[in-house]
Amino acid sequence: MHEEKCSHIWEMVDVIPCFIITEKCYHCGKIATYFSTEHTPPIEEYREGVHLWNFMGSAQSIKFNLKCTKCDKLEKFDELLGVMMCTGCDEKCEVNVLLKKLEPKRTWIYVAFGYLPIDEKKQLSPKQISILEDYFNQRRKSSKSTIKIVSHKLVNNIANCYAEIIKDVDMLCLTLPEK
Amino acid sequence: MQLIEIIEKLNLKTLTNVEERNVEGVFISDMLSDVMTNAKSGNLWLTIQTHKNTVSAANLVNLAAIVITHEKEVPQETIDLANRFYVIILGSDLSTYELVSKLVGIGLTP
Numbered sequence: 001m002h003e004e005k006c007s008h009i010w011e012m013v014d015v016i017p018c019f020i021i022t023e024k025c026y027h028c029g030k031i032a033t034y035f036s037t038e039h040t041p042p043i044e045e046y047r048e049g050v051h052l053w054n055f056m057g058s059a060q061s062i063k064f065n066l067k068c069t070k071c072d073k074l075e076k077f078d079e080l081l082g083v084m085m086c087t088g089c090d091e092k093c094e095v096n097v098l099l100k101k102l103e104p105k106r107t108w109i110y111v112a113f114g115y116l117p118i119d120e121k122k123q124l125s126p127k128q129i130s131i132l133e134d135y136f137n138q139r140r141k142s143s144k145s146t147i148k149i150v151s152h153k154l155v156n157n158i159a160n161c162y163a164e165i166i167k168d169v170d171m172l173c174l175t176l177p178e179k
Numbered sequence: 180m181q182l183i184e185i186i187e188k189l190n191l192k193t194l195t196n197v198e199e200r201n202v203e204g205v206f207i208s209d210m211l212s213d214v215m216t217n218a219k220s221g222n223l224w225l226t227i228q229t230h231k232n233t234v235s236a237a238n239l240v241n242l243a244a245i246v247i248t249h250e251k252e253v254p255q256e257t258i259d260l261a262n263r264f265y266v267i268i269l270g271s272d273l274s275t276y277e278l279v280s281k282l283v284g285i286g287l288t289p
């Protein structure tokens with residue numbers, strides 16, 4: 001089928017188990033996140049441009065792409081760190097406003113996160129976010145609930161947000177060696 | 180198979196509000212990333228994982244309910260979050276293996 005005319009049905013492909021690494025720069029206070037497929041990320045501090053990154057922690061997660069089962073179109077998600085369900089922690093947050101509006105219809109709001117720092121890493125496009133939302137809605141067999149996925153740019157204050165990205169913490173995650 | 184029928188037949192504890200749902204199959208894992216990748220809509224999710232983030236994983240892929248096995252205690256914050264987002268959490272004092280054999284026994288076969 002011709003790609004443009006296809007009403008894509010997405011499936012998850014190229015699933016790679018990996019670690020979400022979180023680092024903090026002690027010069028500017030910025031937080032950085034990225035994926036590592038290595039069991040041991042660099043835990044010594046290192047310099048990158050103006051930053052001096054220090055290892056904060058890691059959690060197990062997955063990286064994946066989506067592929068259309070009908071036309072084989074591959075949509076890559078290299079910029080996606082993970083998704084998090086909005087639990088409505090901040091009255092001033094636009095994501096919370098959206099949740100309050102859609103919650104009565106059982107539409108759950110998920111935030112798609114790119115890598116941090118936001119202003120220094122390439123971020124997901126609105127088109128990618130829309131495809132991700134289509135995928136998770138296509139996976140639901142019931143129409144009693146739906147999900148809406150929004151960009152992390154809508155979050156009022158990421159540092160103070162109570163919600164967490166779906167990831168595996170305190171199970172297979174790495175810890176710093178005892179001092 | 181209907182969820183309430185399963186709850187009654189297997190004597191599962193209802194740790195959250197419950198409503199009738201259609202159960203299609205069982206998924207067993209203690210990793211949220213595994214749920215995100217492999218669980219199917221309508222699955223009953225058997226786990227010992229009680230972190231509040233199980234609620235967001237369950238709703239992302241539209242699971243029928245979460246069953247915490249081995250009589251593991253579920254934190255109140257997980258239960259509160261589940262109630263708000265219509266995620267059903269059930270409890271069993273059986274091991275995951277024992278519970279699976281009973282699920283197969285009542286006809287919930289793979």
Ligand SMILES: [Zn+2]
Pocket residue numbers: 003006007008009068069070071072073
């Ligand atoms: Zn297609």
Ligand SMILES: [Zn+2]
Pocket residue numbers: 025026027028029030050051052
């Ligand atoms: Zn810096």
